[in-house]
Amino acid sequence: MATLTGRDTRSHTELPTFAVLTDQGRVRLVLAGSIDQLCMADLEEAVSETVRTGLPVEVDTRHVTFMDSAGIGALRTLAITSPHGVTFIEPAEVVRFLLHVTHLDATVEIVRKG
Template sequence: MSILFSAGRTRLVLSGAIDATVGEEMTSAVAECTASALPVDVDARTVTFLDSSGAAHLARLARTLPVRVIQPPDAMRFVLSVTALDSTVEILDDAPDYPVR
């Protein structure tokens, strides 16, 4: 998990399993993204698993800021669908350019 900042957006890069085992790290990442007060792109291209705790972190983030999820794998799309997060976040099939500051 890493966070990149630019002048207009924050990119939260997730990889592997996003579940309760990374809860503290996700809590910190969500807080850092929220503090930036910029729209957030969640790069989900290498996520292998998302459980309800990971979805809850994304929901918290999306309640505060505009969130786009970049190329979520099918398993993650399913979780976003059943939790109705797919109606709250924008799902991107292509990764947008990202100028790092």
């Protein structure tokens, strides 16, 4: 991950993490921590890997603590390039807000479990 200062001062829970998990005919993109411009190269790679599978996509953002416009832009790219619909599983409040203000909530499915 690149930083502007050469040192990342975010706490452990704010550090961005990405995982692309494939199971039973679907792929899940898991995001956690603070998703911002500093981690865009990693997020863009995770989005590209997710799309390349050609499988239905689930996005898990339950543990996202912050997301800026670059982060929601990458998720928009996922939504428009995925060959199948994209489902968000219990998105964090900040992600739900960004999905709403960008009108992505009209093009993706949002699922609340439990």
